Amino acid sequence: MDKELIVQQVLNELRAQNAAKEVKEIAPKMAGSVDLNKCGMTEFVGTAMGDTIGLVIANLDESLHEILGIDKKYRSLGIIGARTGAGPHAISADEAVKASNTEVIIFETSNDTKGGGGHGNLIVFGAEEVSDARRAVEITLNSLSWAFGGVVGNEAGFLEVQYTARASHVLAKYFGAELGKAWGLINGCPASVGMLMADAAVKAADVKIVKHCSPGHNTCFTSEFTIFVTGDSGAVKQAVLAGKETAIKLLRTMGGEPEAMAKPYF
Amino acid sequence: MDKELIVQQVLNELRAQNAAKEVKEIAPKMAGSVDLNKCGMTEFVGTAMGDTIGLVIANLDESLHEILGIDKKYRSLGIIGARTGAGPHAISADEAVKASNTEVIIFETSNDTKGGGGHGNLIVFGAEEVSDARRAVEITLNSLSWAFGGVVGNEAGFLEVQYTARASHVLAKYFGAELGKAWGLINGCPASVGMLMADAAVKAADVKIVKHCSPGHNTCFTSEFTIFVTGDSGAVKQAVLAGKETAIKLLRTMGGEPEAMAKPYF
Amino acid sequence: MDKELIVQQVLNELRAQNAAKEVKEIAPKMAGSVDLNKCGMTEFVGTAMGDTIGLVIANLDESLHEILGIDKKYRSLGIIGARTGAGPHAISADEAVKASNTEVIIFETSNDTKGGGGHGNLIVFGAEEVSDARRAVEITLNSLSWAFGGVVGNEAGFLEVQYTARASHVLAKYFGAELGKAWGLINGCPASVGMLMADAAVKAADVKIVKHCSPGHNTCFTSEFTIFVTGDSGAVKQAVLAGKETAIKLLRTMGGEPEAMAKPYF
Numbered sequence: 001m002d003k004e005l006i007v008q009q010v011l012n013e014l015r016a017q018n019a020a021k022e023v024k025e026i027a028p029k030m031a032g033s034v035d036l037n038k039c040g041m042t043e044f045v046g047t048a049m050g051d052t053i054g055l056v057i058a059n060l061d062e063s064l065h066e067i068l069g070i071d072k073k074y075r076s077l078g079i080i081g082a083r084t085g086a087g088p089h090a091i092s093a094d095e096a097v098k099a100s101n102t103e104v105i106i107f108e109t110s111n112d113t114k115g116g117g118g119h120g121n122l123i124v125f126g127a128e129e130v131s132d133a134r135r136a137v138e139i140t141l142n143s144l145s146w147a148f149g150g151v152v153g154n155e156a157g158f159l160e161v162q163y164t165a166r167a168s169h170v171l172a173k174y175f176g177a178e179l180g181k182a183w184g185l186i187n188g189c190p191a192s193v194g195m196l197m198a199d200a201a202v203k204a205a206d207v208k209i210v211k212h213c214s215p216g217h218n219t220c221f222t223s224e225f226t227i228f229v230t231g232d233s234g235a236v237k238q239a240v241l242a243g244k245e246t247a248i249k250l251l252r253t254m255g256g257e258p259e260a261m262a263k264p265y266f
Numbered sequence: 267m268d269k270e271l272i273v274q275q276v277l278n279e280l281r282a283q284n285a286a287k288e289v290k291e292i293a294p295k296m297a298g299s300v301d302l303n304k305c306g307m308t309e310f311v312g313t314a315m316g317d318t319i320g321l322v323i324a325n326l327d328e329s330l331h332e333i334l335g336i337d338k339k340y341r342s343l344g345i346i347g348a349r350t351g352a353g354p355h356a357i358s359a360d361e362a363v364k365a366s367n368t369e370v371i372i373f374e375t376s377n378d379t380k381g382g383g384g385h386g387n388l389i390v391f392g393a394e395e396v397s398d399a400r401r402a403v404e405i406t407l408n409s410l411s412w413a414f415g416g417v418v419g420n421e422a423g424f425l426e427v428q429y430t431a432r433a434s435h436v437l438a439k440y441f442g443a444e445l446g447k448a449w450g451l452i453n454g455c456p457a458s459v460g461m462l463m464a465d466a467a468v469k470a471a472d473v474k475i476v477k478h479c480s481p482g483h484n485t486c487f488t489s490e491f492t493i494f495v496t497g498d499s500g501a502v503k504q505a506v507l508a509g510k511e512t513a514i515k516l517l518r519t520m521g522g523e524p525e526a527m528a529k530p531y532f
Numbered sequence: 533m534d535k536e537l538i539v540q541q542v543l544n545e546l547r548a549q550n551a552a553k554e555v556k557e558i559a560p561k562m563a564g565s566v567d568l569n570k571c572g573m574t575e576f577v578g579t580a581m582g583d584t585i586g587l588v589i590a591n592l593d594e595s596l597h598e599i600l601g602i603d604k605k606y607r608s609l610g611i612i613g614a615r616t617g618a619g620p621h622a623i624s625a626d627e628a629v630k631a632s633n634t635e636v637i638i639f640e641t642s643n644d645t646k647g648g649g650g651h652g653n654l655i656v657f658g659a660e661e662v663s664d665a666r667r668a669v670e671i672t673l674n675s676l677s678w679a680f681g682g683v684v685g686n687e688a689g690f691l692e693v694q695y696t697a698r699a700s701h702v703l704a705k706y707f708g709a710e711l712g713k714a715w716g717l718i719n720g721c722p723a724s725v726g727m728l729m730a731d732a733a734v735k736a737a738d739v740k741i742v743k744h745c746s747p748g749h750n751t752c753f754t755s756e757f758t759i760f761v762t763g764d765s766g767a768v769k770q771a772v773l774a775g776k777e778t779a780i781k782l783l784r785t786m787g788g789e790p791e792a793m794a795k796p797y798f
Contacts, residue, residue: 053722057727064734067759079728081727108723110755110756114381116381190348192347193347202329214388215487216372221376221377221487222376455615461587461596462575464596465593516585519576
């Protein structure tokens, strides 16, 4: 009898542990925080959420300039790579080019998220001085701590919304923004959630869809539906928030309460 | 001594729990059943196996008609999205168009299955009336409960076979079927299993391969080998069953006993 | 009091078990070893690490010759399929063509690794005699036991290096090698790790980059950055080892101590 009670007590504790583990299922996949120079390499800048690692190369080998088609004036590169995320990295890299003498010259995304339905990425900043490249990488890593606040998910899927009142060169070059104007990202997984988000967003405010991504159009490899919108600052914010609200209601029908990866920043 | 016995008893219980968990490794990834209107949104229709969610949009925003190239006569859309599956959704959507006044206007697949080797998908039904769109989505969600019976897997990989004696517009438009004729899908992961299934299938009965998908041909993004076959109804059924039998033997060499996701329907 | 001690003891044991489980997180995904003929099918050759299965078809059905564009002189096929790996399979298949009267006629890769950031694959050997096809598959399966020694990873990502002093037809046909010359593969995930490996490698020794793969160039679907190099045997080995050393330092900043999937072979 006593034995059974003990067994029960242990099992209860374990169940509680497992429940906590399930709730945090997404969080460990997002592990990592800015932690400067753990490895003693001059190339290492830091790590961040999303298994993101930031690096610099002071003098890129010329053979890599050639094979990657990088202008030789960019002898220094800042490099961001991540297993999870594309939107948080896009808006963070955009902050970085605003505040550093760099340009993003590669922005590639892959189907990754460690088995999730979203992206991993590779971002390369070109710079003439390594200090500029390093600064761009540092700003990106730091910005990720708020930009992941745009990602909200549960065990079934997720939504992502990103918003800026003033887009810079990265968002303009790769994601349809107009320089200095408001821009928003509206994305959901599974893709049907993203599609309903898109419809809710464009009905909620006077915004223009400037780009759409889906695997059927060969514009992404992931299990998502994404649109990018522009317009007046207030309208863009209203649109992305309408998309977010729609997705949260839908994700709830498929699993537990959706949780944000970081504190929402708008 | 007594303490050790108790510890042993608890550990045995936990091992049994873990064993059960491993056996069901695939099942929770397939969670979800038709559950009407959990979220109070008029757009929500239901959920189903494979993290599938079914939605309707009564009046699609015109900007989305444009960006997606959808004919404006389809003001109402039925939308299916899933993290796992393409075959079960294809044959279910085909049932839906047979029984509703709709057409499938988007059928996209992605590499997903939450870390597995197969597809996720986005399917859009176009309709002039939202009641038609809703009906198509409802039929698809309900059909998935038998169509997932075509998927059989273990921890190493899986096979999928689908069969209909009478293909309709979805299978004809996207998967090589002839309208009103028998059609079969033969698919395996890893791809070598699918290739041997294909060879066994076409040797077992007089069928014609009408389409083949693999990542090397840019016709899918997944770790699978797939063929679609047509022919007399009996021959198609015999071919897909020969493929299934082959795959089950091979998957057994790689892991535990393969289990069907639902009761096989043929 | 005694009860609490027991509970504590059980929980400690479980924590130890879980710790061991986490350390081995990658290993079970790589499960499988050469195990000849578990299923009684003449087509079955064996299984190997990476959920690899090796098969033969003595007389391929003509309809598959046609749909896959395979020369009909290759009536027999050896087939390798895997959920995890492309490099280990490439170098193993290269060993196989050196030692058998076969040619690799299909080498496809997909984004798989069961939710990781790397490849799965499908490799087809063409042969005029089934005994040749079988021999090629056997050599490939056996070679994988050392070739996986080139893969080193932790919970955040991984690196892969492969090296041969004398490349044969597979590496020449698909991966930029020169017949009979040294060849190396340098690959990292996330892609930023691979990019720094590439820079370190080409700076460490006089090698030539002959090919580069990334999802942004549509040359792979995975979350990796890869280069292939040629040069003198000593230089190629020095380059790939420099890449490996770089990646190990970087992966340590993102997670636990990186572990090799098998004993490194060079």
